[in-house]
Amino acid sequence: MGKPTGYMEYKRVVPTERHERIRLNDWNEFQYGLSKESLKKQAARCMDCATPFCHTGIQLGYSTIGCPLYNLIPEWNDLVYRGRWREALDRLLKTNNFPEFTSRVCPAPCEGSCTVAISDTAVGIKSIERAIIDKGFEEGWIVPNPPSTRTGNKVAVIGSGPAGLACADELNKLGYWVTVFEKADRIGGLLTYGIPNMKLEKNVVERRVRLLEAEGVQFVTNTEVGKDISSAKLREDFDAVILCTGAQNPRDVMLEGRDLKGIHYAMDYLTTNTKSLLDSNFADRAFISAEGKDVIVIGGGDTGADCVASALRQKCKSIVQFGKHPQLPVERASSNPWPEYPNTFTVEYAYEEASAQLGKDPREYSILTKRFIGDENGYVKELHTVQIKKSNDEYGNAIFHEVPGTEKIWPAQLVFIAIGFSGPEDAVLKAFNLNQEEFKKVKPLSKKFATKIEGVFVAGDIRRGQSLVVWAIQEGREVAYQCDKYLKSNLSLS
Structure with a gap:
């Protein structure tokens, strides 16, 4: 390992982000990289564990432990610490075809299984991975390398x-x-x-x-x-x-009023939005617009968060994201031990942006949609909900009960369904x-x-x-x- 005491000397530092009020005016990536010196310190935090759980890559129940690609994380952390970036790139590409994708969009189960994370914050594996691959392209180290021979198949x-x-x-x-x-x-x-x-x-x-x-x-x-x-x-x-x-x-919600106009699958929204951006920078208007509308996203996952961030950039009037589960704990629950992926409360980029633009986190927890109500023209105008309480049966299966007296009506001219795929x-x-x-x-x-x-x-x-x-x-x-x-x-x- 590069520095045996690194994990004790240096605290975790994550890449800085562009200010919310600035990035909400464009569709560019919101995150900056770390400096060379900062990356060296972050790489030094790696303990080079005898059993590196960060790349065990196994599925335990619904949780992923470590990286399924078996990335050689301690090895390229050590190489980054020593300034041997080209060798770090070679080790990274040995197991991962596309680090430029994973280092941007993967939720990093490797960090959830980092040994340092038992009693401290995890090594910033994801930011180091991105720095390695980005440097590889910047330095011209990544070039076409076609095979020397072909099988004919x-x-x-x-x-x-x-x-x-x-x-x-x-x-x-x-x-x-x-x-x-x-x-x-x-x-x-x-x-x-x-x-x-x-x-x-x-x-x-x-x-x-x-x-x-x-x-x-x-x-x-x-x-x-x-x-x-x-x-x-x-x-x-x-x-x-x-x-x-x-x-x-996509999974659907089969409720009264589902056929009203203005109710869309989340992926249809995200797809048309990106296509219009790439085709014409939105000049063709071939996308679903949230401008000036009360928007509700049904589904508490990452796709729903992406809908929130997109609607904010389109200058929606308001936005709320519904999740049927209670708010996650700040610290790991006893039922979610290391090295499982930590199911803890986090504030992702979309929620930071919502707080900056609208003054509050848009997430509502333990809530169930009951019906959609439309106007005289067949467009959705409001959504009815009730709070729910989660419990478990004798077999550990989740059961949700409606809480009497918690019914609520929400204004909504645009609804996105983001409850996953079947x-x-x-x-x-x-x-x-x-x-x-x-x-x-x-x-x-x-x-x-x-x-x-x-x-x-x-x-x-x-x-x-x-x-x-x-x-x-x-x-x-x-x-x-x-x-x-x-x-x-x-x-x-x-």
Whole structure:
């Protein structure tokens, strides 16, 4: 380890952010990097543990312990401390195809499992990771590196999110000709259209896509499997097909008034907003506008927070975000011990911005939507709620009870539903006649990512359900290795 007493001498420092009132006037990334000297101190806080839980990468119940990519965190922390940045980049890229994405949008389960975090604040792993990859691009160390030889085999990857891109990257390195099909007009999946620009600027995604193209990966946009191209055609033209289409079928709230105008899925809002920004800087007006409206977001997660931040930039009149669970504790609960991801109360960028612009945190807890009420023109005008109380049955399952006398009416001309996703969209499943599990994930035949169809694999959210970007990249890497084994086996038998 670089400095044995570093974790005792230095306190955690996180990157500074642009002032809320300034950044609310644009759609640029809101976070600055740390200075070279500060990064050295933050890297020195790493203890180089005998058992580094930060990269154990396991799933325990609903919690992720450490990084699923098994990033060699203590190693590149030590290298940053010593000023050996090029070597730190090499160690980072050994396990992570896209650190420029994860260091911006991943919730950092690695930090939740940091040993220092047992009695102090965690090492700033995420900010160090971003500094390494950003320096790699700035210094020109990251350049196209196509494979020296090609196998002659062709693989189709369906979906260009983090799982699809990681899969394509790995297979391309192994010498396969890879074509990535994307139904949208831009590559990147949710990296492009699901995550707002202020969290992940799209030139960062575009830069990686251009790099993959220079290395030999081919991209085909505006092409939907089952509509623009058949599964039969894919299987005829390619030696293997890998489905990485994600789990983008949104969950709905089946309530009175759901059919009123002005009620939208959160992802429709975020997608049209980003597309209009990229296409015309909003000049085309082809987006859902919150300007001057009372906005309510149903759902307490990150997607809901992104809706809050987007609506604030559109100058909404007011905004409230509903969550059915109680407010999280400031410190870990006894049922949430280290090294699990800490389910604790935090104030994310969107809530800082809401407090700055509207004077309060927009989150409401333990609240249940009962119905939507519309005006004479069929537009939503108000939303009715009731407070709920959470308890657990004898098996530990959560039960919610309505609290009498807590009914409330909220003004709302715009409502976003952000309660997660139920699984992959039906079109691709029907195209390949695939089975589904209880939560509508595709059911592979084994842990080897294979389906019942010869030469067809699945990976990412379509296989494991809605998850983190690090899990998507890990799945993309793993399915590439399994596809490689399959193709080599077939070649040896032919």
